[in-house]
Every structure is written in structure tokens, then in C-alpha cells.
Amino acid sequence: MATGDGTVGKALEVLDRVAGFGRPVRFSELLAGSPYPKATLYRLLQTLVHQRMLTYDADRAAYAPGIRLVRLAHNAWTHSTLAPIARQHLDALAAEIGETVHLAQLDHAQVLYVDKRSSAVPVEMISQTGKVGPAYCTGIGKAMLAFLPLDLLDWVLSQQSFHAFTAATITSERALRRELEQIRAEGHAFDREEHEPGIICIAAPILTPKGGLLGGLSVTSTTRRRDLDDLAPLAPRLKATAVRIAADAESWHFPDQTPKPLPGRTGT
């Protein structure tokens, strides 16, 4: 999975890797999984720390994501996600249905949750927002995949791991494509405990009038409270909300957030 993009690409790859650990990480740990030689990795880390994209804790000799990222993300979240536009609609939907509502967008073949309304716990924040999850085995992921342009879909599917989280997880591209077809026909997707046992959801894509994919919307519940048949009747309300969000996005002239297939830069 070549990154390209010269030094900057390499630096960001390292940044991702550090962030991915989810804990302070030592030089040697990074070196182990790195394609770069010691000296190069060292310099990249130095640069990132100097730029406050990473923090270096001298005592523990470990690197962690830096707070400059938090600051940048504030802008990104406010101006480049559906969250601010969708906020009121999420509030309304969550209040009406009384279940957890998620708003997500596709990022690099993964589901990126950009906002959430939880019925139970009142507020949370980046703690939830910013999380990523698999696309092939979540309702919201499948809902988005189903409405991706075909050429992009090919690429995105090629990036899926098809790891079997539960017994119900779809583990082959063929099976997933079949399911996506159905979702396309119905306009909404279900998560049948495919990602976590006991967790089910119904999800719909958020589409521009022209059919461009903006994001996804889902209502999540547990098998203890509801089953799929209870969820299905929510589809109309879910879709109505999605349409409203899309309309607002349109009037905000929101950019079509279709993910890029990482082309070889200067075409073939």
C-alpha cells in the first residue's frame, strides 16, 4: 500500500501509525513495523514532535499524538463534516425515536463517526466522534457502500478486511455485493449483529439530489430492547431525516465527500 507523496506522505503515515497505537509508543516499536530505516524514522518523528503533531515524553521515551491535532480537528469538524449541518436533525430524530443515533461519513474505506446522539448518556464528544469502524459489517457502512459509484466501490471493497467479528458477519466480497444490491433497492440497511453481538441497527445513506454520497445515518439498538422487525418501521423517519440533512447540506453547498481512490497522482 504505497503512500507516495514524498516526505509529507511519509510523515503523515508515521503520524497515523502513532495515533493508531492508542497509547504512547516507543521508538523501537515503531521501527519494528516501519518500512523506513532507523535514521529516517527518527528524523520523521523529530519533525512531527517539533511541529507539535506528536508529543514526546522523555521519561517514558514514548511518542503520542500531539494537541495541535485537537485544534486542527476543531476546524475540520466544524467546516468539513456534516455534523454542524445535521445537528438539529439528529436531535429531533433521537428525541423522537429514543435510541442512539449515529452520523457518519466515509473516510478512506472506513466508517468515520462524526456525530452521535445517545439516548441514555446525555453528552459526550470527540471521545465518540472521530472514531472509525469497518464499513463492510456495520449498518451505516453498508448503507454508504451501497450508494457509492461503482468504480469507487471496487476500490473500497478491495480495502475491506472481511474479518468475522461475529457469526453473522459477512465475510466475502461476493456476499457483500449481493447485500448491497438489496440495500440499494430498499434504500436502507440493517446491521444484524454483524459487528457486535447483541447490537443491531438500521441505517440510511445521505444523498445529494443527484445521488452523490454525503454520509450515513443510523439508529442503533440492542437485541434486548428491540429486534429487526421493530427497527424496520423506523425506515421512513430515518430516510426523511436523511433527506432533510441532504437538503440543508445542499443549501450550504457542501462538497461532495466521495472518497478518493488514491489514484497514482499523475494518471497512467
Next chain:
Amino acid sequence: MATGDGTVGKALEVLDRVAGFGRPVRFSELLAGSPYPKATLYRLLQTLVHQRMLTYDADRAAYAPGIRLVRLAHNAWTHSTLAPIARQHLDALAAEIGETVHLAQLDHAQVLYVDKRSSAVPVEMISQTGKVGPAYCTGIGKAMLAFLPLDLLDWVLSQQSFHAFTAATITSERALRRELEQIRAEGHAFDREEHEPGIICIAAPILTPKGGLLGGLSVTSTTRRRDLDDLAPLAPRLKATAVRIAADAESWHFPDQTPKPLPGRTGT
């Protein structure tokens, strides 16, 4: 204000600039305020877009922060800010006092708010978290500055704009240093409508047992509800909370987040 750090530094500077606009921004706007020639800036932007750190909207021909940042920030916020550690303490303090509580850290001579508990308005969030504000004219900023090591303080103060937001704003380094001395003696700071008219606050630093600066904590109110004399009695509870947060941070072995003075890297 030379950035150094080669290409990566330049790319990140451009990223900051785009984020700073707070709205989609066109190439020419960026070019205007950029030290780089057209072709160079163009390439940097290309790279950032390709890396999904920026989004490019072809219709509007404008750049905006990318969603990859949201994802990275999730990690940064979770693992490199005081927020997760302080959460319960903020909850408790906010509930007890019934006013808005802020948690902040220093980032590059500015105040970066990393969490917030608002008494009145229930929700908001990243919309608030991730925001930056001036250090020299906010209570929380001054509280942190007062406990900065002297050499760092010199640098940080040199970065302040001393813009007069209100009639009460401290507008000279000398006056600020005098105030910081007082804050150091008392252990807490006030914002006397120095940043926004009608807004006052009391703030305390969060310090390691050894005196290292971790962050700041503040209780904000309005002149309509309280005055400074009402705020002052809150100091003990504020400080107690700060101590508790510091203790938890210690046991989590939280890295000393003292900002770096951007040294010239390898000397001249």
C-alpha cells in the same frame, strides 16, 4: 516566524492556514498570504488533499480541512489531553457550582480548550472543544502562564498580541508580568472582562506535585449573575479539583505538557 522542518513543516503551515480561515478557501486567497511561490503552494495543497488532510471542492474551487483530521484528533484527544482524566472531576465541579467549567492546555502560546461543562446549554461540544483563545487575557490563560518556567514564559509572552479586546484588557507585557506575579502568589487568576465584556471567570492551574504545568481549570460566569467577589469563594473548590486532576494525571503517568519554545533545531 520561520517554521523550519523542511517540507513537512511547510505543508503543516499551509494546513494551519487553511484551517485558520474557518471556511472553504480559494487558491488565490492562500497564495496572497503565502511566502511560497504559486507552483510550490500548489504542490503542497495537492499533497495535502491527496493525503485527505484537506478537502478540495471542485465546484467552488476551494480547500477545506479534511476529515482525516477528525479521526486523528480522536486519538489525540483521548490519549494526549487531560480531558479523559479530568472528565469526572469536571462533572462534579460543574454540578456543584452550577456554572460553566472549562479545561484547557497551552498549545503554542495559546489557550486550547480541551473540555467544557456548560450549566445552561446542555450540548455543544467539539464545537467548543478544540477552540483556541488568547493566553494573556483569559483567566485560564493567565493561570497557566503564571506557573510556566521562566525561560518558557519569556518566549510565550513574546508571542502574545496584546490586542485590547475590552477596556480591561491587559495590553503590555510589563503589566501582565505584574499580574502573573500576583496570580502565582494567590494560586488563582481572574478574568475581569478582559476578553469579552460581561464575561468573568476564576481560574487555577493544574500542576504536577513537582510544579510542572499540566493545564488549567476555570469557572466562568457573567456580570449579570455574579461579580468577582462571588467568584473568589470558589477558589478552594477550584483548586481542590485541580489537585485531584493532577493526582489522577500523575497516576496515569501523564506527560508533562509544557510547550516547546520552538528552538532553532540544529543551531544557526
Next chain:
DNA sequence: CTTGGTTGTTCCATTATTCGGAACTTGGTT
């Protein structure tokens, strides 16, 4: 349809940066 202006994109020889093997330092272990 032509001209002129503005904005955005590409080329390519030059130049400055990054690369990475190897040597070195530091701190802990047998």
C-alpha cells in the same frame, strides 16, 4: 470572435533536502 485579464495548472533544469549505512553514545545486564 478577438483581446486582455484573472485564476489555476503543468514543465523541467536547478538546487536544496532527505536518505540511510555506519559509527557512536547511553544505560542497563551478565
Next chain:
DNA sequence: AACCAAGTTCCGAATAATGGAACAACCAAG
């Protein structure tokens, strides 16, 4: 004391970034 692992620095070679200038694309006015 000798050794080993982890982290840091050096420096010539290799590569990638630079930026001036030419080139498109678009629009408005002549």
C-alpha cells in the same frame, strides 16, 4: 569489565522539492 540493546548523530550519495516561466481555462469587455 565486557557486552548488548536502544537511541542518536554524521555525512556523502540519491532523491525530491523548488520556482520561474510557459501553458490552459474561463470570463468579461471591446
